[in-house]
Amino acid sequence: MKVEENKVIGIAFELKVSKDEDDIESVPFSVEVRDENDPFYFVFGKSGLPEKFEEILSGKEINDEFSFVLEKENAYGEADEELILTLPKSQFSKQNGFTEEMIQEGNFLPLMDENQQPMQAKILKIQGDNLILDFNHALVGFDLHFDGKILSVRNASEAEKQSGLVEGVD
Missing domain, CATH: 2.40.10.330 (Thrombin, subunit H)
Structure with missing residues (x-):
């Protein structure tokens, strides 16, 4: 089953962040790790995650790995x-x-x-x-570096499609 709209996706990943300040690029540092024992689940197309994040994962299948960087413009942007x-x-x-x-x-x-x-x-x-x-998102102003793997893909229930919230885990 492929990653697409109205599917519940389970992923393992490491998220690192970096920020350019005063023309000095910072070294990415880890801010979150979700492994196979504690996957992150979301409803594809209803997650509230950056659009580019979902675009990059679209079409992937179980066991596919991913590694990409979302520059702040494609992540959570600048502080408002x-x-x-x-x-x-x-x-x-x-x-x-x-x-x-x-x-x-x-x-x-x-x-x-x-x-x-x-x-x-x-x-x-x-x-x-x-x-x-x-009230800005905690990751506003950062480039996001993702390394991970698709662990599960299933059809979302009607309630999950409506709310965008995952009801249960696989």
Whole structure:
């Protein structure tokens, strides 16, 4: 079975990132590894992953290996200043499910959007009674280096096709 739209894909991979800053290219460093014991599953065409990522995997089959780099323009792009917001620290209280340990500069806060989908924001700065939060994707501004293998391909259920969320694993 081939990787194509409305299939649930299971992959093992290593993701490394790099970033060009001030005309100095950084050496890629590993940020995530998913192996055959803990594959990453997604609904092809509904994953929210970069379009180019899915385009490169399209047509591959079980046991096919892949190795490619998505430059930031084809990954998560550049940071959007409009996604950096100042919010009252009081919104992140114990009553709302947050602990003092969570409210630290550099931490990512687990949040839900208006559709109850999980999202996160990075605490850039604590400024008195306010938090400066960055809602940009954590990998914005980075080139993404993928090395991996297709482990499984199956038809997505109707619910998976609608939601884009994988219900179960193989």
